[in-house]
Amino acid sequence: MISRDELGEAQAYAAEQLAACGIVLTDAERHAIEVADFGLSRLREAGLMLLVYVNTDRYCAKELVLYPGQACPEHRHPPFDGTPGKEETFRCRCGLVTLSVGGRELVLRPGEQFTIPPDTLHFFQAGPDGAVVSEFSSTSRDDLDVFTDPNVQRATVVG
Amino acid sequence: MISRDELGEAQAYAAEQLAACGIVLTDAERHAIEVADFGLSRLREAGLMLLVYVNTDRYCAKELVLYPGQACPEHRHPPFDGTPGKEETFRCRCGLVTLSVGGRELVLRPGEQFTIPPDTLHFFQAGPDGAVVSEFSSTSRDDLDVFTDPNVQRATVVG
Numbered sequence: 548m549i550s551r552d553e554l555g556e557a558q559a560y561a562a563e564q565l566a567a568c569g570i571v572l573t574d575a576e577r578h579a580i581e582v583a584d585f586g587l588s589r590l591r592e593a594g595l596m597l598l599v600y601v602n603t604d605r606y607c608a609k610e611l612v613l614y615p616g617q618a619c620p621e622h623r624h625p626p627f628d629g630t631p632g633k634e635e636t637f638r639c640r641c642g643l644v645t646l647s648v649g650g651r652e653l654v655l656r657p658g659e660q661f662t663i664p665p666d667t668l669h670f671f672q673a674g675p676d677g678a679v680v681s682e683f684s685s686t687s688r689d690d691l692d693v694f695t696d697p698n699v700q701r702a703t704v705v706g
Numbered sequence: 707m708i709s710r711d712e713l714g715e716a717q718a719y720a721a722e723q724l725a726a727c728g729i730v731l732t733d734a735e736r737h738a739i740e741v742a743d744f745g746l747s748r749l750r751e752a753g754l755m756l757l758v759y760v761n762t763d764r765y766c767a768k769e770l771v772l773y774p775g776q777a778c779p780e781h782r783h784p785p786f787d788g789t790p791g792k793e794e795t796f797r798c799r800c801g802l803v804t805l806s807v808g809g810r811e812l813v814l815r816p817g818e819q820f821t822i823p824p825d826t827l828h829f830f831q832a833g834p835d836g837a838v839v840s841e842f843s844s845t846s847r848d849d850l851d852v853f854t855d856p857n858v859q860r861a862t863v864v865g
Contacts, residue, residue, distance in 0.1 A: 573817045
């Protein structure tokens with residue numbers, strides 16, 4: 548659970564970080580920034596801000612924004628609807644992100660990218676200045692993500 | 707056909723425009739910027755610079771860069787391999803682009819986007835300051851594009 552204040556602060560932080568990266572948003576997009584605490588109620592340590600540009604039945608594109616040191620918990624994107632599951636390319640835009648994929652650790656700096664195969668366990672954490680990461684992928688179905696930590700709930704409760 | 711000088715100038719222009727938009731490239735990417743004159747030998751009027759970030763058998767992401775007033779000739783992305791053809795989302799990052807889709811005309815400014823259905827005729831032209839456009843799409847097969855102008859050749863000859 549996150550508070551209304553945490554939601555507003557996180558949306559404002561994400562919009563600022565995107566602007567600092569040169570990424571222009573519409574007003575509607577600024578208000579549509581999703582804040583995920585993964586049900587862990589420690590947003591600054593475990594969480595993620597997301598802006599979905601497009602998600603069709605064929606492809607998806609998002610921006611991911613992380614607070615300094617914030618991590619997205621380990622998960623995988625399982626097969627669904629006869630597809631092998633979501634395949635995704637992370638491209639670091641600003642800051643630094645450490646990506647752990649199938650036991651391998653990589654550091655992505657601005658201009659560096661990595662493609663995560665479907666159904667493969669991964670997690671990622673921003674460096675000390677936070678991070679902005681563009682995600683290009685096949686269709687996104689966040690509700691199907693399988694997390695290693697059984698306490699994770701993908702939907703964020705604001706209260 | 708374009709000259710070696712035109713190729714070098716166009717790559718340098720594209721890299722500069724991307725940098726001005728806050729988009730960081732690796733050295734390898736700067737050298738991999740594709741310059742397309744569509745076989746029309748009037749690059750500044752008809753053409754496009756492209757940087758492909760990723761193109762898997764499921765999705766694709768590119769940056770498109772245009773000179774001031776430069777236009778990409780009318781074309782469509784036909785069905786292939788049992789798919790309905792490439793579906794693509796254009797998101798304007800810098801400058802301004804006028805997009806013509808199925809007879810409808812739209813102006814996209816930074817932060818604005820539009821999704822072009824598969825197999826639908828479209829063309830686009832940059833405004834007076836050029837344009838940088840992010841393209842998110844299903845798999846890209848440029849070699850299959852069908853152009854309205856029979857003089858177009860998708861592969862660029864440098865000589």
